[in-house]
Amino acid sequence: MQDPQAPPWDLGPHLQVRIADDGVAHVIFGPAGGMPFTDVQGHAHLGTIWARLQATPGVRSILVRSEGKGFCAGGSPELVTAMLHSQEARLRTMQEARAIVQGMMDCDLPIVSAINGAAVGAGAAVALMADITVAGQRAKIIDGHTRLGVAAGDHAAVLWPLLCGMARAKYHLLLCNTISGKEAERIGLVSLAVADEELDTRALQIAQELARGSPTALAFTKRSLNHWLRAAWPAFEHSLALEMLGFAGRDAREGFAALNAKRPANFGGDQS
Template sequence: MDYARYRTLAISRRGPDDSVLDIQMRAANGKLPTADHEGHRELAEIWRDVGADDSVRCAVLRGEGQGFSGGGDLALVEDMAADFEVRSRVWKEARDLVYNVVNCDKPIVSAIHGPAVGAGLVAGLLADIPVAAKTARIVDGHTRLGVAAGDHAAIVWPLLCGLAKAKYHLLLCEPVSGEEAERIGLVALAVDDDQLLPRAYAIADRLAQGSQSAIRWTKYSLNNWLRQAGPAFDTSLALEFMGFAGPDVREGVASLRERRAPRFAGP
């Protein structure tokens, strides 16, 4: 498998017999990984390669720099708002990202630290075992941007933390600390910051050493809960991308660039 072709992901091997694939989202700005045109596509595609690589038994997803992920690059968002062809392409990538993680037969562990937003958060929370640093800051920022909470929100948040908590955090873009995320069931574990990677790697090593058929078939069965939520996810994603053609997203982007609260004027 040619992992060297990935530009925005640093990929290496570790664990028993090099069977754990370590996937690090690169921070091009030296601070947070953000998904530009290429990064968004690569984050959707990597899970097909993980599934097709017979030498891989488990994957670990983590972020470089000060946090797990910083969301979509604002230039990408502006291109989506201005260009139907770009919007259509990114919609397909966003759909594939969710379903590729769900359908990847290898177990995935995520190690979430610092801010966690956007496309990286999609894969982070859909991972089979999400592990968060207690100080992590998880935010679904869609409504702050002026679009519906699509991505992974409708497919997994209500299942993990219940509908009431999901509505509170998704409608208000209310941040969730790693410690609180564990309490409400949004992540599997919250650990001290210095224990995040050691704990995530230890879990990945155990998965790599276990019965692969048993682990993969258990994942497949459990993920039928997510597949049943597919229609809700498809609707949310369609509504999100409808929003990218509307006026509110332009105000959302402008407010982020100008570091101020948005002033949405629509009904």
């Protein structure tokens, strides 16, 4: 395989796209060696990138991976701060979060994720919305929302009960547990878990195999299976709206302050 090339898209400093000659488009979180997160620019691009890749000639599958020490830690402090203090920011972020989930669901190309290290918040949403999810055994999947003091709203209500069952979904989302890649495989939250040193190779092999498959057969199978997600779409819309409502309240401000100070949050439920 030749070194993947970057198309002329300005996606900001934390997100890259490289197109390989084998038909695999690499969507890459960065920076290399650091902890990736989604800033304002990157969060917006994650809502539109899937349709753009589908329209790019020669792209047959998508591999979402990270060059950082984790997959993606979710929204940047600046993004969260804006949501805490601005209704405009909350409405914009809500529209983008909806576009991420719907964009990945509606994309006809098969999407594979390679989950290394921490996948939190929006990072967990992108990781788990992929069609085939490959996790390193020591990956750390955390929804993150209830720990921050807001509803689990950006993908979990529509996806987790289908993947691991309602009982486990409630257990992990309400308690905001850290789930290892090995445990995520055991409960059905990811497709498979592999040794961390084998993660990139195995995920790329799967993406390459998909790229060699029948585009129509894969697209039509994905469309058909995703009707299970579409049937649960009202739950997603409701959860996303409640998440944004929570960002306007006291508990979200307290949760964010507690995370920054690395102390337990003093939640009171007063949403004023």
